[in-house]
Amino acid sequence: MCDFRPNIFHKQRGAVARVALAGVSLASLSIAALAQEATSPRRGITNPPAEASVQLETLTVEGQGGPAASVTPGAAVRRIESPTGPVDGYVATRSATATKTNTPLIETPQSITVVGREQIDAQKAQTLTQATQYVAGVYSGTFGADSRVDYFTIRGFVASDYGIYRDGLQLLNYGFGTFKVETFGLERIEILRGPAAVLFGAGSPGGIINQITKRPTLDPFGYVEVGGGSFDQKYAAFDVGGPADESGHWFYRLTGFGRTGGTQVDGAPEDRGYIAPALTYKPDGATKLTVLTSYQYDNTAVTSNFLPYSGTVRRNLSGLYIPRSLNLGDANFNTFRRQQASAGYEFEHAFDETWTIRQNLRYSFSESFQNSDIGQLGYSDAAQTRLARYQFLTSSKIGIFQIDNQAEARFSDGLFRHDLLFGLDYKNFQLHDNQGTNFGNFYAVPDISIINPSYGPATGRPSPYLVNADSFTQLGLYFQDQIKLTDRLTLVLGGRQDFADNRVVDKLAAGASSNGRSDNAFTYRAALIYNYDFGLAPYISYSTSFQPLLGTDANNQAFKPETGDQIEGGVKFEPIGAGYFLTLAGFDIHRQNVQTPVPNTFFSSQIGQVRSTGFEAQFTLNLAEGLNAVAAYTIYGLTTERSADPATIGKVPVNVPENFASLFLDYTIPVGEWRGFGFGGGVRYIGRSYADTLNTLRVPEYVLFDAQVHYNWDRWRLTVNATNIADRRFVSSCQSSLSCFYGDARRVVASLAYKW
Structure with a gap:
């Protein structure tokens, strides 16, 4: 009966040159390390510095293990993509999420x-939900137009509780203690499908989402x-x-965002303030310290x-639909x-061309408060024109301290x-969790008309049914070896031992x-992957997962950890210089000790x-002629x-569509009188899902259309974006016959930006 849900401007694209920026010490970029990579044309520099494009005079790259190399005077040089830096267009080439090392995606x-x-x-995309709507394997917005938290499933499994990460460290959402990251503060979002516990010690076997924060840059x-x-x-x-200084050792970044306004629900605001200072210190080319903060x-x-299902998915007995704005x-x-x-x-x-050490540390704090009347009880009259309600109040405080120590060795x-x-x-992880309803105080909350709603103040103060102090600690030791068996064949082996303690x-x-x-x-x-010269890379992997669970069940017994395993096989295709990346993957996952709400x-x-x-397919495309695409x-x-319920064996869990597809295109005219003018759009198809565990109630499929136009001139950019342009009323999913959720109504946003 309660909520159980646990750069903008046109760029000219050039060839990548594997050199470092003048003015920054190049001690860590040894020729020995480059020679080690020469037989693998995809890998490039192990840990390239932050990204930039500059005009260089004659630049000598000196290393500890070989002769110097030089760069042609006056050449335009683009830095290799950093796994924490900007993506050139839509096609990324590197990531550190899957391996915790700077590894090409191919x-x-x-x-x-x-x-x-x-x-x-x-x-x-103003939310993580919106930013992942064109990603394979991810169903975003499971619980509809929710302005409080981002909800999504990956490969059919809920991942918005234990599967959200920021800069490689977990943002754990449990109960009503949650985090939600402002997307304007992000440089990239990385969706890793399949178990990731071997490196992170947590996460759904369906996958995780790692949000990468904007970092200081070398150029002002x-x-x-x-x-x-x-x-x-x-x-x-x-x-x-x-x-931040003339010596080239200190760099800064300050990002801010503020919003005020409403939502598709009458009288519901959506106000936000966000500020994120960041500072990087580089005393030399081998050492870097970046401080990241946000509020x-x-x-x-x-x-x-x-x-209720009747009145949202289907018309109710009075032939009515409940308004989305109610x-x-x-x-x-x-x-x-x-x-x-x-x-x-x-x-x-970096000690030398072999050994590098890293330490990532963060403390995160969240405090939330909710007081509202909730539906979830169905209709209170035979004509189905009035909804029964109860009052729900919760306050939560979270503190998470995390530290990740790494040592990486690259050698033969x-x-x-x-x-x-x-x-x-x-x-x-420490959580103080308080939840209450009107039931314990034996007062009723008035029902509400779906035709002519009337409002008033709260009728009482809920009494608590849960006041818990949750404490969770986890220690993990892990290793991974990416072994080049040949110039083309790579074997990846990894293991992790976890020790977890959960107290309530x-x-x-x-x-x-x-x-x-x-x-x-x-x-x-x-895992094994083979890289052909022409860009084809078939692979196969087997992995297991372990997720300790917080909290207790109805019998006040602590939950058993979830476990899982997956076998995945696929192929990646990235022809050199072609400007596109294709991934095809098939998978088979088993997940044990899965949690589900107990009805009523x-x-x-x-x-x-x-x-x-x-099976999944993901395609991204950049063309020099100004076309970007993702499918x-x-x-x-x-x-x-x-x-525990034999009747549900063989059935499909609720809330989850099993078939979806999407296509998004964006084109900017590169030359001529209309240079800088662009337009595009997308289409999203979501298949049917079920509203009950016995699969007797279906939530129908739906198709949504998005569109945008934009114009760039000099340093200015004007855009108009519209999502769900037909304003289709749809139900994103149902948790039960009494808990269905409307998806996003049409949203139009116009913006004007200036860059210098």
């Missing part, structure tokens, strides 16, 4: 998609943007950075109304507020070349009773085992294999 034996800043801006720049649109939304943003404030409401609470009462902050650093030092043993990684990470103190129980459990597990991965209670249980078997297709079968 040499990564796992399915991964990178959404860069240019694509985020072109689609005007500035950017401002203002905009507004549907539901009276208005926003302003800025982004500035560059060198964010959100003021919104419950917009993903819990509505506010089940009140403008002065339907409240959700959150403030979150984080501070941490990334440190890296005489037979094979190795990229060997050792790691030790630690996580400490029930402060409502007599004597504040404590419950919990300690677990340990070993996870591993083995506030708790969850672990139902047994769910299997997901399917995706996903189909899988999701089946409950073991369950």
Whole structure:
């Protein structure tokens, strides 16, 4: 009965030159390291510095292991893509999410998609949900137009609780203690499909999403943007950075965003403030320290109304649909507020051409409060024109401390070349969780008409049914070796040992009773990938997963950890210089100890085992003529294999469509009188899903269309974006026959930006 859901401007693209920027020490970029990579034309420099494009005079690259190399005077040089830096157009070439090392995507034996800043801006994605709507394997917006939290599934499994990461460290969302990252503060979003526990110690077996924060740049720049649109939304943003001193050792970046306005639900605001200072210190070419901080404030409401199947998916007995704009609470009462902050650093030092050490550390804090009337009870009259409601109040405080220590060695043993990684990470999660309803105080919440709603103040103060102090710690030791068996064949082996402890103190129980459990597990991965000269790369991998679960069930027993395993085979295709990247992948996943809501209670249980078997295709394209494109297709079968309820065995879990596809195109005229004018659009198809565990109630398929136009001149850019341009009313999914969720209504946003 409660909510159980746990650059913009036109660029000229040139060839990549493998050299470093003048003015920065090149000690760490040894010729020995480059020679080690020469037999693998895709890999390039192991850890290239931050990205930039400059005109260089004669530049000598000196190393510790070989003769100097030179660069032609006056040549235009573009830096190799950094795994934490901008993506040139839509086609990324490198990532550190899948391996925790700077590895080309074409040499990564796992399915991964990178959404860069240019694509985020072109689609005007204001949330993580919107930014991943054109990604294979990901169903975004599971619970509809929810302004509080981003919800998504990957390969059929919920990943928005344990599967959201920022800069390689987890943003753990449990219950109503949540984080939500402002997309304007992101450089790229990386979606890794399949288990990632061998390196991260957590995450759904379906995959994880790693959000990469904007970092200081070597070159000075500035950017401002203002905009507004549907539901009276208005926003302003800025982004500035560059060198902070004349010596070339200090660099800064300051990013800010502010928005005010409404949502598709009457009287529900969506206000936000975000500020993110960052600082990098480079005393020499071998050492780098980057400090990343941010603060964010959100003021919104419950917009993903819990509505009955009758009246949303189908007309109700009165022949009516419940309006998407219906506010089940009140403008002065339907409240959700959150403030979150984080501070941490990334440190890296290269001792020589072989050994590099890194340490990533962050402390994150989130405090949220919600007080609102909720549906989820169905109709209160026979004509189905009035909805029953209850009052729900929650307040949560989260603190997460994380540290990840890594040592990487790149060497040859005489037979094979190795990229060997050792790691030790630690996580400490603390949650104070308070939840209450009107039921315990024995007062009723008035029902509400769907035809002519009337509002009033809250009728009482909810009494708590849960006051918990949750404590979770996890220590993990891991290793990985990327072994070049031949110039083209790479074997990836990895293993991890985790030690986890979960404690819950029930402060409502007599004597504040404590419950919990300690677990340990070993996870591993083995994968092979072969890189042909012409850009084809078939691969196969097997991996296991381990996810300790927070909280307790209806019997106050701590949850068992989730476990899983996956076999994946696929092929990647990236012809050199062609400007496109294609990934095809097939997978078979088993997930054990899966949680599911217990009907008519506030708790969850672990139902047994769910299997997901399917196929994905992801295609990205950059053309020098100004065309960018992204296309995706996903189909899988999701089946409950073991369950406490025998009737659900062989059935498809609720909330999850098993078939979806998308295509997005954007074209900018590169020459002539119309140079700088651009336009594009997209289409998204989502297949049917089920609203009940017995699969008797279907949520129908739907198709949505998006469009945009833009114009660049000098340093200015004007854009108009529209999503769901036909304003189609659709249900994104149903959790039960009494909990269905409307998707996003038409959203139009116009913006004006200036860059210097």
